[in-house]
Amino acid sequence: MFKNPNVVRGLAVLIAVVVLGPTIFFLLRYLAFPNxxxxxLNIGFIVWVLAVFIAERRLSKLWKSN
Structure with a gap:
């Protein structure tokens, strides 16, 4: 589908960050640290948004280099 395998890898990382980030955060919030x-919560949300932003920036650089 894509000629550059790094783009596929970057897309997989972006999807993993978007999907697994809130899942892990939910598990930590409600199971490990209920108090x-x-x-x-705000710090966790900011860290997740930064992770999505960094993954998207890396993916866009890979996309442009393709």
Whole structure:
């Protein structure tokens, strides 16, 4: 489908970050640390958004190099 295998790898990383990030966060929030407050939730959300942003930037660089 794509000529550059790095693009496929980057797309897989982006999908994994988008899907697994909230799943892991949910498991930590409700199972491991049920007493977390809003500060921890906000920090977790910011870290997830940054991870998605970084993965998207890397994917766009790979896409342009294809």
């Amino acid at each position: 977390w407050g809003n500060t921890e």
